[in-house]
Amino acid sequence: MGKITGFMEYQRLQEASEAPLARKKHYKEFSVHLTNDQVKVQSARCMDCGIPFCNNGCPVNNIIPDWNDLVYNGNYKLALETLHSTNNFPEFTGRICPAPCESACTLGINDDAVGIKSIEHFIIDKGWENGWVLPQISAIKTGKKIAVVGSGPAGLAAAQQLARVGHDVTVFEKNDRVGGLLRYGIPDFKMEKSHIDKRVTQMQAEGVTFRTGVFVGKDFPSNITNWAKETVSPEQLQKDFDAVIIAGGAETPRDLPVPGRELKGVHFAMDFLPLQNKINAGDKLKDQLLATGKNVIVIGGGDTGSDCVGTSNRHGAKSVAQFELMPQPPEQENKPLVWPYWPTKLRTSSSHEEGCDRDWAVATKRLEGKGGKVEKLIACRVEWKDGKMQEVADSEFEMKADLVLLAMGFVSPVQQVLEAFGVSMDARGNAKATTDGEGCYKTNVANVYAAGDMRRGQSLVVWAIREGRQCAREVDAALMGDSVLPR
Template identity: 50%
Template sequence: MGNPKAFMTIPRKEAGYRPVSERIYDFGEVEQTLHREDRKLQASRCMDCGIPFCQWGCPLGNKMPEWQDLIYKGNWKKAIEILHETNNFPDFTGRICPAPCEKSCVLSLHEAPVTIRENEAAVTEVAFNEGLIKAQAPAHRTGRKVAVIGSGPAGMAAAQQLNRKGHHVTVFEKSRSVGGLLRYGIPNFKLAKNVIDRRLTQLIEEGIVFQTQTEIGKDIPGSRLLADYDAVCIAIGAGHPRNIDPPGRDLKGIYFAMDFLSQENELLMEEELTFSEKISARNKHVLVIGGGDTGSDCVGTSIRQRALQVTQIEIMPKPPVGKNPATPWPYYPHILKTSSSHEEGCERRWALNTVSFNGENGQVREAVVEEVRWEKDENGRMKMVPTGPTEVMKADLVLLALGFVHPVHAGLLDELGVAYDARGNVAVDTAGQTSVPKIFATGDASTGASLVVRAIASGRKVAEHIHQKLLV
């Protein structure tokens, strides 16, 4: 390491966010950037710790110590090359990854880990600005054809890896634009869509064909796909939302979070709306049910739509602040997370279960919630126990951010004759191969909803297995 003692003299410095008074009036990215010299100093804090737990914690196995040191030395070109060895899209993960690498950093023991995620975004921006990221078309073509169904992070990663092996790759996407959850699910204030567009340009220049507004089973029969391609990779994600069904669920004004978030992104892109009914938080009391990242995104979007009040409730108890003995270092800690959206003005409540919804003229106006506690049953499993007190909360707009349960297109799996489990996830072996020999599955379609970084890792892994299969 160039400066093995920097971690003792240079404090952790984050780029921070744009002022709340400014950012809530637009959908521009909220996170700021540090200039190069500050970024080099932050990279120098990566210590020669012997065992890089950061690399162990990263689903992609990114070589953090190597490219941190290169940033410190000002060798941005070599840094992005090493980063790209393991991660196709560090500009995505550098913005939206929860950074398990930082949680596993040795300096996290002192609550001051290296700013790995921000450094990752920074080195990618420098590389794009200086023309260091160029299309890498294969030197020769194998003549083999691969179809990738779905253009989210897993699908794009698999497509790029397979294309660079020389195979002809076509990506089929049912939506108008490429990107999947990155495009339609994540708000612009976390991931600007031009970041996806510039990667898409690169992938097209490398020779990948993208066919949008094309649904397999509807626009192209599954039998034709199997006949025309040597291998098929299913990367359709896990977009079916988890639901609840208390009395009053059928009232107007109660929507799934992804319908709300996708519609806002479609409006910003000036696309035709997929969900025909306009969903607006303007001048409303918004209740977000679900305490995860999707719920947080609903909070930020509602605030930008000029909601009167935003409340987010979670059925689980409030996590501890700072450290949690139940999830010690170097494991990912289950602790209280406060997002940029929460800082913009939101009431947060925990251990509340939704009992019912009340309405007026068919429109939701209130939610009735009750306090709960969690305890272990005789088998050691956690169970929810109502504690009695109930409360009525104002709610003109209710957004259900309860996670996802299985691939949104189970019909597609039937069309292709692919087996799936009781949860709706595609059944695969360790190589990602399905019950149909030439069909593979990757990302959330096979694992259930997870992180973008895991989707990219899965896409890369299954691409290698497909490549080996095609060589036989």
């Protein structure tokens, strides 16, 4: 490594960010990448550990020690090439990935892990700043045509890989802009959408065609955001293309079946978050769902719930509370027990820092209101005994609620899409396709593949990129007899 004793000499440094009170006034990103001097010190903390568990902790198997060493020595361009060799979109993961690589860092056993995510953020931003991120245009054309359904991270990764080996790739997106849940599921203050736009421009130069506002299927489902203006049947895609990759997101939200669910003011998170992103993009909306001046309760303690908290604060909510069904996790994980795996521990997001009353082991019993409008939420404390959840006696309480946002995760991809293709599904409603042996990512329908959330269910952006890349290799090998694409 660049500095063998660096891990003993230097402390972990977090990226600088704008103060919570200031950043709540806008929707721009508020964290900045490290300086050249800072990133040199942080990359110096990477140990010569012998077995870099971070590589396996990272779903795309980033070659982390290698680019840490290159950054330490100031070779940023080669560090970018090394980073891009495993990850098509490090500007996405360097901003929104929870960094399982850091949980697997060997230094993390008894010290703060190497700041891998901040170094990745630095490398890709340095690449864009210096014009090093260029289209990789294939010198040959295979004549094979491939359709990719969904323009989230899985679809984009698959499309880019296939275009770079000479295939004609068309990406179909039901929304009015490219990006899938990257575009409309993640607030701009976590990732500005210019990063997607720059990649789209690069991919268009590489030969990828994007068709937005097109729903692939038959009947458009009513429970997902709809800006589609056109419908294309699976039969038409199978006729026009040599292979089809279904790479949509897990967009069927988990509902809350309690009395009062039908009241006005009770919404899924994805009825709320995309609208602000559209406003930020310059769109005009007649009926935007706003938290301004309201008592907001977010049900669900994950990332989507956190995004609802941050957006509500920026709207100027009167109060924001967030409930989680599970017990409060420990502030510090038991490292000897869980390392190098992802630990269960208390995580405080940037949105929580901006203002939020958090509570755990809380179950919603009912919602009440007048005139068809929600006014309060009735909840209770719960505890787990013998593997079962039960209500704590005499623990019922109520809270004012003008807006209730359901952010309890997503149960499956859109069933109508898979049914329209005739794709077999597993017990969770995901497309049934293996990642091992022959026919990886291939569904039961001839020349139809599935990757990302569509195959594995709700997951991380970095897992979607991995599956998109791997699926692209399988498609290329099936069409050409072999593939030079990395797996």
